[in-house]
Amino acid sequence: MDFSTQTSSPEKIKTAALVVGVFADGVLTPAADVVDRALAGAIRDVVKNEFKGRAGETLVLRSLTGVAAQRVVLVGLGPQAGYTAKVLSSSYRAALQAVVTTGATEAVLTLAALPIEGCDVRTRARLLAIAAGDVTYRYDGTFGKREPVVRPKLAKLLLAVDKADAKEAEAGMAQGRAIANGMTVAKDLGNLPPNICTPTYLGDTAKKMGRALKFRVEVLDRRQIEALNMGSFLSVARSSYEAPKFIVMRYEGSKLAPAPAKVPRGKAAAAAAAAAGGAAGSANAPVVLVGKGITFDSGGISIKPASGMDEMKYDMCGAASVFGTMSAVAEMQLPIDVIGVVPACENMPSGRANKPGDVVTSMSGQTIEILNTDAEGRLILCDALTYVERFKPSCVIDIATLTGACVTALGHVNTGLFTKDDALADALTAVSRQAMDPVWRLPMDDEYQDQLKSNFADMANIGGPPGGAVTAACFLSRYTKAYRWAHLDIAGTAWRSGKDKGATGRPVPLLSQFLISLV
Missing domain, CATH: 3.40.220.10 (Leucine Aminopeptidase, subunit E, domain 1)
Structure with a gap:
């Protein structure tokens, strides 16, 4: 266009x-x-x-x-x-x-x-x-x-537009085109069938994007993942014939010529700048986006009902949104550093699959009792969230189709936002409204952590039906103490069902707007 x-x-x-x-x-x-x-x-x-x-x-x-x-x-x-x-x-x-x-x-x-x-x-x-x-x-x-x-x-x-506004309008349309292109990337990946869009396909796609858009890509295979002691991620991946991939995309916009100074564009920009400022690391500390990349989710041994299981190809829409946002950022050439991380695998039933009652050891050394194998997204994300500590990020945002409980709570309008960082919550909420990609903040009180207690490990992977989306976020929070962090549960907003079935491309607009607001 x-x-x-x-x-x-x-x-x-x-x-x-x-x-x-x-x-x-x-x-x-x-x-x-x-x-x-x-x-x-x-x-x-x-x-x-x-x-x-x-x-x-x-x-x-x-x-x-x-x-x-x-x-x-x-x-x-x-x-x-x-x-x-x-x-x-x-x-x-x-x-x-x-x-x-x-x-x-x-x-x-x-x-x-x-x-x-x-x-x-x-x-x-x-x-x-x-x-x-x-x-x-x-x-x-x-x-x-x-x-x-x-x-x-x-x-x-x-x-x-008026002649005086033409330059600003052109700049806005250029940004919008990049975001729309990023949404197309996310939609195409989400809509592809799971026999095509495998973890290997995602890794190859990342490499192609990196070559085209001039950012660095590293795709780790099973042996390299094992060397990192990602026992939680690998416990999910081992159930499938498809090999797992751990994808790292590094856009280094700080090496570009600095953008001209701009007047802050309202409360959203000020909130975003405040949220990302003063975090760990140097002035060029990256923003890290972590996307859940379950390319098909059968539920594993805790198998899902057959009806609607075809839609579980969309369980990698968190990963797809990271791909789409990396595409948008690179096309816009934003002068900031952004790293996209995607743990990718399938969750299948097999003789090698996780079993309810298994205990696995995460990269952080914390152990997890698996009570439900269908709560696998948090098992791959926790190791990714530990891995990204090495980047000394300004902030980390993970994006995942994590819980049906979030759909029950918020429906298909708002993405669930979880964080104990008020400044980061305010920033993401403000830019979500600006991007027409809304979020709603849900609680993360410490009392919810009690639901994750286990008699046999440091924690269980589920906390029972009450507040399921909250306890899932609480689980992830145990791996994010080294940096500022927010979790986006997109289970209700990443795709549509019914006659209009298809990926929505959300939350690429929200994530892109957040990154624009940091410039």
């Missing part, structure tokens, strides 16, 4: 589709008002008789005289008093869906020119590019002889 800006008056713009906004009370945006006057009141007539301006409502007007555009697409913005960045983002999606339906190859959108409190033009432009990537995404990786997947023809978008 190509993105650029357009500074001409809307009625003079020659395009296949010109998008203008209308509020629910009949008030036209400035761009819509200009176009309406050129059309001798045609838009107001439609608004009066047909178009209500409800948020997300669209109407395509054709065969118009008085404007250069072939079509004018009206998009509803809802009540003027409730117009927010969230409404803008959903309006972009609605408008782009309408444009795609027309078969247009390019369009001009005027919505970013409308001010929103707390949302500058760069952010408004970034949201457009992300929405465009989302709307035009189609998975076609494994179709055969049937009719090919029809991709939208839309290939070029222009953002109509």
Whole structure:
């Protein structure tokens, strides 16, 4: 997708589709008002008789005289008093869906020119590019002889803004395009079937990405993992024919020329900077992202029900989000250091699989009684979280489709956020709202740790049904005492079920926005 800006008056713009906004009370945006006057009141007539301006409502007007555009697409913005960045983002999606339906190859959108409190033009432009990537995404990786997947023809978008805002808008669209591309990486990996997207495939993909985007990649095999004494990770991996891989991606943006100084972009940026500042290590201490890479999760000996088990190919969406974020960061060339770490394996039933009652020793030396083999994500993450101490990180964020309990608690809207670091929690919450990729903080009181007590090891791998998402986070916290840490449980937000089944690409926007805010 190509993105650029357009500074001409809307009625003079020659395009296949010109998008203008209308509020629910009949008030036209400035761009819509200009176009309406050129059309001798045609838009107001439609608004009066047909178009209500409800948020997300669209109407395509054709065969118009008085404007250069072939079509004018009206998009509803809802009540003027409730117009927010969230409404803008959903309006972009609605408008782009309408444009795609027309078969247009390019369009001009005027919505970013409308001010929103707390949302500058760069952010408004970034949201457009992300929405465009989302709307035009189609998975076609494994179709055969049937009719090919029809991709939208839309290939070029222009953002109509004032000339003074053009540079900032272009910068925002460049960032948004990188994030959208990262989301595509995450979606494609998530949507691939598990017989293709194996741990080896993830390792090979990381190497290809590293060569293309100029960051360093190391992929450790079973022998090297054994040498690190990752007994917890290997206890899960040994059940499968597929070999485990431990993937380390190192983007060293601090070696790039420093970015020009910027005025902090609101509370989200200030919170993120405060959260990452003053942590262990030097001024260039990296942010580390750790993604759960279970490429298929049968549950192991504690096997899952057959119904819906196909969706367990999505149990590597934490890893996919790390791949996608590394892609976005490298494309944006952010002047910070970011390390992505992915422990990757399958969780299968076999004669070599973990058994309920087994005790394994993690890389940290702590022992774990395995009461349920389907709580395997924490078993591979704990060794990864111990491994990353060597990087002396500014902060560590792990991302995992960890618990069904989080889905029960939060549904499919908010990602679960767990940390005892208030500054890091505030930063991630603030940027999540800015990125339209929301999180909700859940408790981590010390009293929950009691549920992990074991008579036979330092801890059990589950704490029982009460507060299952919380006790899973408490388990991970025992391996993160050397640095600042947050855990994102994306079990409810990483993919959709039903007729729209597919990976969502979340939380690539959140993670990317967090890293942007550190610059």
